[in-house]
Amino acid sequence: MMIVGIILFGCFMSCVCADGAADVVLSCAFVEEGTGLGGIGGRAAFVRTPATLVLRDVAVASDESLETLTPFAPPSIPDPDLLLFEAKVSSIEIPNAEVLLHADCNEQEVMCEISSYSLQGSQESSDPTYFMVSLSVDGVEFNAALILQTLSVEKDPSTLVQNKLYLPLSKSGTLLTDVIFLVFSHIKSVSVPLRGDVLLNCGFRQHDTALSQEVGIEWRLQHRGKGRKVLEMKTRLDDAEQFTVVHGERRASSMDASLVVGDGNASLTLNKLKVLDEGTYICTVSLGLFHAQQVIQLHIKQPPHVSLSEEKLILKKSPKTLSCHSSKYYPLDAQMDWLFLAPTDTEPSVYPDQGSLTSHRQHGDGTYSLSSHLTVPPSVSAGTKIICRVSHPAQDAPLSVSAVVETAQPDSYWWVLGFLIITVLFFHQVMR
Numbered sequence: 208m209m210i211v212g213i214i215l216f217g218c219f220m221s222c223v224c225a226d227g228a229a230d231v232v233l234s235c236a237f238v239e240e241g242t243g244l245g246g247i248g249g250r251a252a253f254v255r256t257p258a259t260l261v262l263r264d265v266a267v268a269s270d271e272s273l274e275t276l277t278p279f280a281p282p283s284i285p286d287p288d289l290l291l292f293e294a295k296v297s298s299i300e301i302p303n304a305e306v307l308l309h310a311d312c313n314e315q316e317v318m319c320e321i322s323s324y325s326l327q328g329s330q331e332s333s334d335p336t337y338f339m340v341s342l343s344v345d346g347v348e349f350n351a352a353l354i355l356q357t358l359s360v361e362k363d364p365s366t367l368v369q370n371k372l373y374l375p376l377s378k379s380g381t382l383l384t385d386v387i388f389l390v391f392s393h394i395k396s397v398s399v400p401l402r403g404d405v406l407l408n409c410g411f412r413q414h415d416t417a418l419s420q421e422v423g424i425e426w427r428l429q430h431r432g433k434g435r436k437v438l439e440m441k442t443r444l445d446d447a448e449q450f451t452v453v454h455g456e457r458r459a460s461s462m463d464a465s466l467v468v469g470d471g472n473a474s475l476t477l478n479k480l481k482v483l484d485e486g487t488y489i490c491t492v493s494l495g496l497f498h499a500q501q502v503i504q505l506h507i508k509q510p511p512h513v514s515l516s517e518e519k520l521i522l523k524k525s526p527k528t529l530s531c532h533s534s535k536y537y538p539l540d541a542q543m544d545w546l547f548l549a550p551t552d553t554e555p556s557v558y559p560d561q562g563s564l565t566s567h568r569q570h571g572d573g574t575y576s577l578s579s580h581l582t583v584p585p586s587v588s589a590g591t592k593i594i595c596r597v598s599h600p601a602q603d604a605p606l607s608v609s610a611v612v613e614t615a616q617p618d619s620y621w622w623v624l625g626f627l628i629i630t631v632l633f634f635h636q637v638m639r
């Protein structure tokens with residue numbers, strides 16, 4: 208009963224609803240670069256201060272049950288120490304925002320960081336002031352970067368000023384803002400097999416077209432400390448015909464200008480993936496003086512092809528070598544084990560000898576191969592299955608291949624048999 212009560216309370220806290228729209232209340236951290244006091248070697252440390260973000264009037268599907276939700280109530284006495292950001296979202300759509308509404312009830316953690324945002328190229332501390340919000344939800348494909356713009360507050364002698372940011376507070380003690388621009392993605396990370404195709408999702412929304420008539424999208428790849436441009440597109444928002452595209456070294460990549468203009472969809476398609484395409488992709492959308500990013504990890508995962516040198520292992524007096532080959536996989540971390548299944552057993556056991564591994568071989572396409580050689584002594588009983596098991600991150604379950612041990616009929620057996628046949632034939636002849 209207690210637990211149910213707490214969960215319900217959590218849900219009550221997170222949403223506040225009116226017809227078809229809800230308020231989402233998020234616990235955030237206001238992140239600032241410290242002045243180096245705590246930093247080592249002059250590197251700035253980050254200072255995190257608890258903050259709250261209230262997203263007002265987030266559009267919700269009409270079939271959403273809103274009865275369980277109670278309105279967000281600002282503190283009864285405004286507190287200038289609190290960092291309470293109130294953002295209007297009625298004029299901009301946050302794609303998939305229902306995820307935020309349900310995260311609390313589904314026990315998914317929402318990561319929310321707010322920081323000051325300074326405009327590119329502008330020096331003077333301006334009115335309005337801008338903030339950047341980074342949002343992501345644990346275990347759900349929801350990531351967004353929002354730019355908030357402060358709204359003007361009617362000042363009178365009773366107006367309070369926020370103690371940290373020196374900005375005027377509204378009557379209810381909140382910092383009133385508007386979401387003016389956002390960049391989002393549905394994925395944080397994606398795994399694709401070699402030679403496959405992938406769509407890296409990235410989209411944007413803006414408050415109104417007054418920000419800029421031109422949008423710039425740049426996709427960069429960052430890998431092992433090196434960065435390179437993949438694709439860059441600039442297009443007018445009122446005319447999808449007027450765009451320019453600059454390709455980086457990677458040719459088989461594309462973006463659709465009509466989707467950019469029509470849907471704010473800046474997704475990148477990569478075809479015929481190679482090992483070299485792996486890394487961190489950064490989608491940067493620029494609109495006038497504003498720019499925001501999303502980051503997506505692309506992993507290449509190619510499962511190994513596994514084979515054994517023999518299907519049947521015919522043992523005579525001397526030991527025999529059985530080889531297991533794992534070929535053309537990526538990434539490097541493959542594990543090979545030898546197991547055996549005796550004729551009387553139902554479950555395989557770990558083979559006492561784990562064979563000898565060759566070193567990894569790397570192919571021209573970046574994939575790897577590895578072999579393991581096992582010496583099987585003649586004492587292994589016939590009917591035993593010898594299994595080579597290969598685990599690799601590209602496959603959910605390990606792959607197994609096996610060979611069955613057969614004992615060669617001893618040579619003397621043939622002598623006896625031959626002798627018997629000759630004897631029978633001999634008597635047959637004699638008796639006629």
Ligand SMILES: *[C@@H]1O[C@H](CO)[C@@H](O)[C@H](O)[C@H]1NC(C)=O
Pocket residue numbers: 392393406408409410466470471472473474
């Ligand atoms: C962009 O368009 C593609 C193809 O139609 C679609 O699969 C994807 O979900 C869209 N992404 C966004 C962010 O709108």
